[in-house]
Amino acid sequence: MSVTGDGFDPARRLACLPMYDIPEIARGTDRLWSGLAARLSARGVSRVPLRLTRVTDPRPVWLDNNLLMAQTCGYPFVTSLAMRVSYIGTPCYAADGCVGPRYRSWLVVHRDAFGRSLEEFRGRRAAVNSWDSLSGCKVLEMMLPRGETLDIFFSSVTISGAHASSIDQVSRGVADIASIDCVTWALLARHRPAVIESLRILDAGPLLPALPLVTAATTPAADLEALRGAIKDLLADDCSDCFDDTLIRDVSFDSERDYGEITARLSQVGVDGSGGGRRGKN
Template identity: 35%
Template sequence: MHVQRLVSFPMYDFPEVRHYTIRFWNAVVDQLAKEGVPDLRETIVPDPACEKSVAEGSLLLGQVCGYPLTHAYSGQLRVIATPCYSTPYSSGPEYCSVVVVRKDSTYQTVADLRHTRCAVNGYDSNSGMNMLRALVAPLSHNGRFFSKVFATGSHKSSLDNIASGNADCCAIDCVLYTLFLRYDVPEAKQTRVLPTPGFGHKRHRAALRANAGRTSLSIRGLASLALAYPAVSGGPIRCGD
């Protein structure tokens, strides 16, 4: 069966920036077509985390989180570059997560979050789970720190749980949090960033340069990367008894 090849950038695509994502996607696909790449899918196909396209072998160019890259997608994808984003929390190929709490909460340090309820977007997320796990690990007791950890399905849902009081903290990809604030996502407006020391790491994402939509999506350019990804090893965050 003939399979059209898919270009997908799902990581920072949400309704408020959909117009810019489409512009960026069109620019990339147009450039690939000019370079003679055949069998390109001519419309955007919803494909969260590129799961379907990787499984069926139709993904040509995509963007994925570093933790799935080295775990669920190990050996299935080849890293070609990472976008250089510009945010108040990071710049260039380096990135970080931000620890987020309600604006009216009394938490001032990461240590204050002991025995609180933590929302993660997914147990396979580098920014929402793996980075936070590494941050609280030195503060844990017998491998436990939070009283409860639960998955929400997305960074936006994690913020919603913080805003509604169902969770006390979460870790959010700094690029996504910047875009949420820039485009007035209500859940983000009810939160604040908790100061954290050195909460950053390089991320691998396959991508291609295109001008359209870059500024609106905070993309500055691209940086090439070695294939080795120094992701923090270990399992999901464990909650307290």
């Protein structure tokens, strides 16, 4: 299936839930989408995709005008995706560190590492999942001393490609510290406990809006309302099989304005909130 940003074509609509879709919960994520798809069809939405689109890089999917539903990161949501997607809602997760539709990052280090504060990791090696990740990069930038950048504070910054990869690098001693989404941490604690047990939490990042569910800005208003209604239907039906694996316990539909806090916090610490930032070296 091609993924493009061309005109709206309801015959090839896309659904993608990539942010926490580790292999161990892929079947649970599929069950979640199957439940939503059935309820969307029941609400009259046409050409609902039967299967999720799974891609290595979700950015083209987020920008596709035929996107029916996806989950994205809060930082792209307020920068590169602004005016390109419409907000559906924000999942609330049953994970330590989450409060309602908010989550935080854990700064994690090897359990045997010397140091009890971020300052004691000055000059060491950091692993970052992506430059445009709120939980993995921007939170780390927020927590640096004012005026300092990743490349000043750390001796090196490696782009790992995923939170799980950052965790693996710290576990193996390839990196010394990483900022990890608390939902990812909870999922890996459930499914890969040996890796998590090799690490410890050094500090907690600020409580921020969790990862939003979005649809293309071209999605008809009636379909946007159907998306919200189908999610409410699924929650009301107590479809535990659809939610347990993903740790979703509820969805907030009135948290869109909260995402402005992300750019405000980044501006306060001198990080560009328009899509750039204080970057370290690769």
